[in-house]
Amino acid sequence: MSHYQVNDGVAVITLDNPPINAMALALRRRLADAIHAVQADPAVRAIVITGAGRGFSGGGDITEFDLPAISQVPLPAELLTLIESGSKPVVAALHGMALGGGLELALACHARVAHAQTKVGLPEVQLGLVPGAGGTQRLPRLVGPELALNMIAYGKTREAHSLRDSGLFDLLTDEPPLGAAVTLARDLAARCAEGGALRRTSKLLLQMPNAQAFFAFARATVKAQSQGMPAPSACVDAVENSVTQPFKEGLRREMESFTRLRVTPEFAGLRHAFLAERKAAEIRGLPSDVMPRTVERVVVIGAGTMGTGIAMSLANAGLPVTLLEREQPALARGLATVREHYEADLKKGRLTRQQFEQRLGLIHGALGFDAVRDADLVIEAVFEDLEVKRQVFEQIDAIARPGTVLATNTSMLDVDRIAAFTRRPQDVLGLHFFSPAHVMKLLEIVRGACTSADVLATAMALARRIGKIAVVSGVCEGFIGNRMFESYLMQAGLLLDEGAWPQQVDRAIEKWGMSMGPFRVCDLAGNDLSAKIRQQRLARTPELVYSRTFDAVVELGRYGQKVGRGWYDYMPGQRAPLPSDEVNAAIVAESQRLGLQRRAISDEEIADRLVLALVNEGAKILEEGIAHQASDIDVVYAAGYGFPRWRGGPMFAADRRGLADVITTMGRVSRRPDYQRGADFWQPAELLCRLAERGDSFGTLNHSEHL
Structure with a gap:
């Protein structure tokens, strides 16, 4: 689960625990063994830690939190102390994601090289916790207490390029970061050989003249926004300790807070919700070898509130969309609504000008049903009336090519009856978006009696692509x-x-x-x-x-x-x-x-x-x-x-x-x-x-x- 190779004096240790290289006990043990081995190897002058697969590390293994493994050695904090206190420079090469315990591991390294799009953050507060492996003590020492508190108390994930000047990274690159990390590791080893000292995060000085007033204000703000949840206030306390207490004392208090929060009902509920979302993606009865159909061209029928929201959800993920209406005034209103939404996001800084132009350019309008001919997916979002939907699906069925996935956005009606309006019920299912569709995360995928396995797999793949949380429902009035x-x-x-x-x-x-x-x-x-x-x-x-x-x-x-x-x-x-x-x-x-x-x-x-x-x-x-x-x-x-x-x-x-x-x-x-x-x-x-x-x-x- 963790292995290393030596290349011209640099040992590259690879975290390998699919799918996200979670810092489970087995991985921690293998990583500790590797660190001990390379520190003792005279052929090794420097170390790079990287992640296999799609990212560096997604953090701790939440399934271990109520198992003995959570308290078995090496504990995460002990492992990171081992890395930071070693005599040979350690560089983290970050790609994909470095979240929670994964980012804490990177903070304990002597330098960090990241791909510019790497997602980084300490999201533990979203589970009702504080970071438990030194994150509240090391991050402020690198980026300052104010930015660190914002990242820790709100748990938002950010892309590495947005932190370019924060002090978190020694180097950002648009290329795979491993090569640059190896080069930096060699440079650090050469400096050490010439008598230079390693920069150990825990030893960095942290001063904040107005600390008392700042943290009093932050505590009041967080309390007002957290609806009585204990973790956000505990995050403020922990970051304050990084300013007012020695590192070891701050680390001890962080672990004390983590341990206390781990037995709260809030953590139990948030942990359940986190695991439930992942479990929802595991569809019983779906063959493991089933492949989703290709979806690259989508038609959305109906340019009202729901139809425009669905179109924007798809365009936001880079999918070309044709918004279809019967009459020009309705189509014009729908396209104007799309533009207004994107212009508002541009004005508020949520979109760059390039993103604005790109997304707007992906949504086109059309009158009549001709656009359906070349679609991979058609989503009906018309008035919630069975007769209206019958007319729409009969026309879709007559025009769409074989293999096109046909979806209804109905929130209440019988998907099997709608499927029966076509000669291809195996291609029909429900995609129940929630309004506003481009904002709400939930997508109910309604599996009809005849819906084929690959159509269901296609819907699940689409949900992941557009960033929705998908739940499969059977057919009944109102679904779940x-x-x-x-x-x-x-x-x-x-x-x-x-x-x-x-x-x-x-x-x-x-x-x-x-x-x-x-x-x-x-x-x-x-x-x-x-x-x-x-x-x-x-x-x-x-x-x-x-x-x-x-x-x-x-x-x-x-x-x-x-x-x-x-x-x-x-x-x-x-x-x-x-x-x-x-x-x-x-x-x-x-x-x-x-x-x-x-x-x-x-x-x-x-x-x-x-x-x-x-x-x-x-x-x-x-x-x-x-x-x-x-x-x-x-x-x-x-x-x-x-x-x-x-x-x-x-x-x-x-x-x-x-x-x-x-x-x-x-x-x-x-x-x-x-x-x-x-x-x-x-x-x-x-x-x-x-x-x-x-x-x-x-x-x-x-x-x-x-x-």
């Missing part, structure tokens, strides 16, 4: 995310009938951790759109119970933010929600119509009813085989619905709570007014009951148990 969200919304409305107010429901669930409450979400999405979905559901399943206040709000013309009035009032040019007397009066009128005595409802009850509605529906989705595994549901909600990532996702949160307690609480909240049919709504899924009876969890499920 929207099907669960409807149950969540139903409870939100019924809480209003009983005594809650929209602002109270939103505030309670946001305090619990959701990024936005249900009524703010409805205003953002459009209450008229929600009404159409609700009408379709009630037509198919009339026994469902929604609060009539949903319809009352729409009847009042309160469609949401787009018209300045929805569940809330909005001041012109502002998005801050203001409670509405008109809506509150409609809520009270509905309570009176139902003959209900409005009551005080606690924030705890609100959170229980909303979250457990998600959990129970999620259990049914697992039971039906719509989701492959519980963690897929967690990914959908953490990546697409604002579920607090530090809670892991609804199914993980239920496991942490205990499934027996989940069922007990559901029984308690099921005692609702008769019209709500609470006993039916809160009937626990059979899978949930089975797991609770055995003392098991969603996390212990294997696929066969819920098919």
Whole structure:
């Protein structure tokens, strides 16, 4: 997993632990052995450490964090001290990525050479941790406390060229960095032979005259932005220690903080979310030798909000896109929207002029369906109506060449019925983007009954290419995310009938951790759109119970933010929600119509009813085989619905709570007014009951148990 070769006095040690050269125990041991060997080899005058494959190192092995390996020697900090304290110069040759423990390893080397596009960072805070191998102590000594704190407390990854003048790198290159690193290692060895000293990062002096005021301000800023998460504030403390404490003491306190944070519920949830995203990419039943189809030319049908967002997602990844409409005015509006988005990004510095021109040049407009003839992939993003989609897919089917992948962006409709509108259902699947599509990371890939393996593989490959987090769903109304969200919304409305107010429901669930409450979400999405979905559901399943206040709000013309009035009032040019007397009066009128005595409802009850509605529906989705595994549901909600990532996702949160307690609480909240049919709504899924009876969890499920 780590090996070296000697070339004219320079030993090149290669980290080799696919796919990202994670600093697992076995790799640490091999690296330590190699360091000991080359330090003792008289033929070696200098050392270069590089990474095999696609990068230097992606950091620590997160799967070891609850295993004995996390505390077995050599510990990461001990290994890096071994490297830094050696008598022979060590140069890191960085390419691809140097993240977390990988960057910490590079910091302990005596010099660093990097390819200009190398992604570097200390993202541990995103897992609820501080760096644990000296990153909080060495990085400030190289780049200064202010930049180091920004990188550590926010955990953002940066490309090496953006840090060109920071002091982090001795040399940046547009070529593979190994050759330049070997040359630099020889130069350093020659200087040492002439009596020069190695630059050891831990020995660099670090002074900051205004340290107390700076860190007080930084601590207050981070605290205000971190929503009570402990890791960001701990990062500030650790970087402050690099300024105020000797290196060894700062290192000791860093490890103390790392160890403390590693047992917090926040770390457990964030770690689960991190691993769940990677697990979602492993599709059961997909042959290992299946190859995705080539996708180089894409047509997006529909130049509305969703269609333009999808087009930009593709163009941002370098894919040529034709945006197709029936009429010139609609096409012109769509292309103008694209230009406006890119111009805004250019103005804010998010794009260079070259990137602006490149992306804009990749998106072309067309009228009619002729552009479909040469497409590798066609994505339909038209109005959410089955008859409209039938017309579109029949025309696509008649024109597209054999082998073209046909995708629908439907958020609710039956993908199998849409596939049946064609003579090639094996080529059809759902690609459910979330709005705004060029911003939101989640992509639900809906596998139809006839979808072929290579079409599914093509969709997964496309998701990776355009930087989306993909989750495969089976076919059902609303798939994973929207099907669960409807149950969540139903409870939100019924809480209003009983005594809650929209602002109270939103505030309670946001305090619990959701990024936005249900009524703010409805205003953002459009209450008229929600009404159409609700009408379709009630037509198919009339026994469902929604609060009539949903319809009352729409009847009042309160469609949401787009018209300045929805569940809330909005001041012109502002998005801050203001409670509405008109809506509150409609809520009270509905309570009176139902003959209900409005009551005080606690924030705890609100959170229980909303979250457990998600959990129970999620259990049914697992039971039906719509989701492959519980963690897929967690990914959908953490990546697409604002579920607090530090809670892991609804199914993980239920496991942490205990499934027996989940069922007990559901029984308690099921005692609702008769019209709500609470006993039916809160009937626990059979899978949930089975797991609770055995003392098991969603996390212990294997696929066969819920098919």
